[in-house]
Amino acid sequence: MKFFPAGTPEFPPYIVTEQDLVYPHNRLQEYPSSRLIKQYQEMIPLYHKIKYLERNAEEWFNALLETRDVAFVIHNVERRIGLTSLFNIKLWKLYIGYLEKCGQYSRLLETYSKYYRFFLDDKEMKEKYKAEMIKYGFHGLSTHKVYSFNVK
Known part of the structure; x- marks a missing residue:
């Protein structure tokens, strides 16, 4: 098996796109868009709220709607x-x-x-x-x- 280091034509470097960056995502901080970073910061509390309300279907559903x-x-x-x-x-x-x-x-x-x-x-x-x-x-x-x- 031949190993190809990152950045070679056989194994190009991974380029982070906006579609890749939905919360949670470990490479979100690498993306330069301030709009996306702001949206990420706003969605963190909502993500935790949705996870917390999973036991109550109606409240959970209403929390999902907050994402618009x-x-x-x-x-x-x-x-x-x-x-x-x-x-x-x-x-x-x-x-x-x-x-x-x-x-x-x-x-x-x-x-x-x-x-x-x-x-x-x-x-x-x-x-x-x-x-x-x-x-x-x-x-x-x-x-x-x-x-x-x-x-x-």
């Missing part, structure tokens, strides 16, 4: 639902409301579909799901085909 970063909220809520809070109806409903408020309509319909598959007896959400689907998509399909779930 739609992609961050979506990523973290979907991860939490998938790993630890699959049957937390309150978190699902908070997330669905957030997606609608942010205009994330295709993700909203996808989330309604997932919700309804786990909570088949929630008739109120089924009606909301149908109304949203008619409003935002699937105009050419009958709702019977869209909502039917094959059970063998």
